[in-house]
Amino acid sequence: MSDTFILIPGRTSKQGCGISEGKYGENYQSEVNTLQVSPSDMERLALSDGDRVRLKGEHGEIDVAIKAAKKGELPSGMLFIAYGDMSSRLMGGDTHGSGMPTSKGLDVELTVLK
Amino acid sequence: MSIPEATPETKVVKDATCTFCGCVCDDIDLTVEGTHIVDAKRACVLGNSWFLNHEVDDRPSCHVDGQPADLEVGIERAARILVDANYPLIYGLSDTTSESQRVVVGIADWIGGIVDTTTSVCHGPSGMAFQGVGEVTCSLGEVRNRADMVMFWGSNPAESHPRHFTKYSLMPKGMFLPNGRKDRTCVIVDVRKTKSAKAADIFVQIKPRRDFEGLWTLRALAQGIELDPETVEQDTGVPIATWQDLMDRMKAAKFGVIFFGMGLTMTRGKHANSEALLALTRDMNRHTRFTCKPNRGHGNVTGADNVVAWRTGYPFGVNLTRGYPRFNPGEYTASDVLARGEADAAMIIASDPMANFSQPARTHLASIPYIAFDPKETPTTRSAAVAFTVATYGINVPGTVYRMDDVPIPLRPAFESPHPSDFEILSRIKRRVRELQAGPVRVV
Ligand code: SF4
Numbered sequence: 065m066s067d068t069f070i071l072i073p074g075r076t077s078k079q080g081c082g083i084s085e086g087k088y089g090e091n092y093q094s095e096v097n098t099l100q101v102s103p104s105d106m107e108r109l110a111l112s113d114g115d116r117v118r119l120k121g122e123h124g125e126i127d128v129a130i131k132a133a134k135k136g137e138l139p140s141g142m143l144f145i146a147y148g149d150m151s152s153r154l155m156g157g158d159t160h161g162s163g164m165p166t167s168k169g170l171d172v173e174l175t176v177l178k
Numbered sequence: 179m180s181i182p183e184a185t186p187e188t189k190v191v192k193d194a195t196c197t198f199c200g201c202v203c204d205d206i207d208l209t210v211e212g213t214h215i216v217d218a219k220r221a222c223v224l225g226n227s228w229f230l231n232h233e234v235d236d237r238p239s240c241h242v243d244g245q246p247a248d249l250e251v252g253i254e255r256a257a258r259i260l261v262d263a264n265y266p267l268i269y270g271l272s273d274t275t276s277e278s279q280r281v282v283v284g285i286a287d288w289i290g291g292i293v294d295t296t297t298s299v300c301h302g303p304s305g306m307a308f309q310g311v312g313e314v315t316c317s318l319g320e321v322r323n324r325a326d327m328v329m330f331w332g333s334n335p336a337e338s339h340p341r342h343f344t345k346y347s348l349m350p351k352g353m354f355l356p357n358g359r360k361d362r363t364c365v366i367v368d369v370r371k372t373k374s375a376k377a378a379d380i381f382v383q384i385k386p387r388r389d390f391e392g393l394w395t396l397r398a399l400a401q402g403i404e405l406d407p408e409t410v411e412q413d414t415g416v417p418i419a420t421w422q423d424l425m426d427r428m429k430a431a432k433f434g435v436i437f438f439g440m441g442l443t444m445t446r447g448k449h450a451n452s453e454a455l456l457a458l459t460r461d462m463n464r465h466t467r468f469t470c471k472p473n474r475g476h477g478n479v480t481g482a483d484n485v486v487a488w489r490t491g492y493p494f495g496v497n498l499t500r501g502y503p504r505f506n507p508g509e510y511t512a513s514d515v516l517a518r519g520e521a522d523a524a525m526i527i528a529s530d531p532m533a534n535f536s537q538p539a540r541t542h543l544a545s546i547p548y549i550a551f552d553p554k555e556t557p558t559t560r561s562a563a564v565a566f567t568v569a570t571y572g573i574n575v576p577g578t579v580y581r582m583d584d585v586p587i588p589l590r591p592a593f594e595s596p597h598p599s600d601f602e603i604l605s606r607i608k609r610r611v612r613e614l615q616a617g618p619v620r621v622v
Contacts, residue, residue: 070386072369074440075338075475081227084198087533087556124537137371142386144370149533149557157517157538160448161508162306163298163495165536167444169369169387 066173071119071143073151073168096148100133104140109176116177121170123156127177187211194590196221197477197572198228199339200582210592222340232573235554239597241565253603256549256564257610263523266291269512270529272479275577278601279485282527285608290499295482296529297494298511301472303443305493306507307452314459316469317583323352327431329365331455332389332441333473336373343377363427368441382424385415390447393454399425400461434468474582481580516542524548527600532557551600566603569595
């Protein structure tokens with residue numbers, strides 16, 4: 065069973081620090097490979113921190129671990145992930161004449177991986 | 179924390195410049211022990227990480243096809259890749275000095291290639307909007323001294339530009355704001371309650387992908403046009419009363435500023451979103467003084483815009499294949515040229531498209547010969563035909579960078595690196611390109 069969400073990739077200070085520490089370092093890798101889910105969606109889908117999910121978008125799919133977002137930060141129905149390799153895999157090559165692929169506000173289907 | 183007494187082993191570099199983000203803070207006091215920075219006074223969490231994690235990479239300065247190689251060999255191979263290509267792409271540039279950027283545009287001109295910068299995948303859409311609408315803008319110094327209404331739209335400076343609030347926009351006591359924060363109203367418009375939202379007086383949580391509608395709602399309210407409350411709330415997720423209250427406050431401000439981020443430019447609408455914000459800012463000047471400014475990410479991405487613009491007339495995505503510059507985002511921008519499989523060689527300076535670009539663009543880049551410059555190992559340097567490990571700008575290399583408000587700032591490096599600067603290598607590649615293009619010298 066899958067659920068539809070809107071994914072917002074963005075900056076985080078941990079990801080920013082991770083760039084300076086090295087992109088192959090533990091901090092950067094764990095930050096860009098972890099999806100944040102609102103606590104209410106976590107509860108609705110019976111998910112806990114560390115569970116793995118698959119996100120399928122129009123242009124690709126990724127498997128990532130999840131963690132609960134801080135209370136109040138994310139509304140239900142929205143997901144957040146730090147910019148990086150994973151978020152880029154969901155972007156399409158077309159930029160609609162702008163030079164910029166649509167990189168935020170992506171429609172994704174979330175499936176829980178058992 | 180006080181600066182330790184300078185000893186022979188300990189050097190203090192006063193007013194060093196942090197180039198991690200577009201704030202380009204030039205008030206950092208660095209304590210340097212040999213080739214280690216042990217303290218970065220006044221730097222934020224990102225700046226601290228930038229300075230304190232800086233290590234001289236003990237990799238060779240040059241790799242060719244993944245194997246360590248002499249610099250000479252790498253420069254020769256790089257020059258030949260560029261000269262032999264039919265449609266070479268040069269991309270990156272936002273994390274190097276303006277002196278290097280200048281050399282790069284020269285190379286692009288000589289080889290008849292495309293020069294694009296990371297602007298195309300951050301505020302490129304805003305660059306397009308500037309050309310359509312214009313930008314009513316100001317320096318960060320003016321914001322610090324005058325702005326009593328400070329808005330952030332689709333931008334999260336608490337995590338991306340941590341000293342933005344304290345150094346420029348919110349906390350400082352200014353010439354006309356003697357009480358600092360108390361004299362300012364801070365508004366954040368975003369789709370999620372970011373860390374920045376916690377610093378705001380007013381947080382407007384807009385529906386995702388509805389920035390354009392929100393901005394046009396404000397444009398209409400600025401003109402006193404009556405709107406259907408139900409439609410507004412349905413379209414933006416925000417009640418009309420909230421928008422009206424915001425507009426009343428914007429009109430009542432003495433000096434307003436809207437900083438905008440990639441929440442606008444990376445979301446559906448892109449340049450149309452930025453255009454709406456620029457037009458709103460322009461409209462507000464019928465009522466009071468209002469300005470806007472994109473919050474720029476990389477340390478010298480603003481320099482890249484400036485240098486490419488003063489050398490070619492256009493800020494990014496410039497095609498020089500016909501011997502004169504042409505500008506067309508979507509056609510000559512790096513993501514597109516790669517995703518469509520057009521470029522047959524590339525040179526990437528200080529950026530990491532192998533981690534940040536769409537899959538079709540990455541797949542194509544991996545299939546063509548390309549040259550990469552970076553102080554650290556990245557997915558892009560790993561797959562490069564020629565990879566140069568270079569000294570870090572600002573920490574090892576002097577030069578000029580442009581702050582996000584287009585103010586040029588000099589760099590004060592902490593210590594020398596054993597690696598060459600990208601400026602040095604690029605200058606040598608440029609010379610070699612010219613020699614190869616001139617052909618063998620004929621003795622008559
Ligand atoms: S705000 Fe930006 S430029 Fe200033 S210290 Fe922090 S990372 Fe460096």
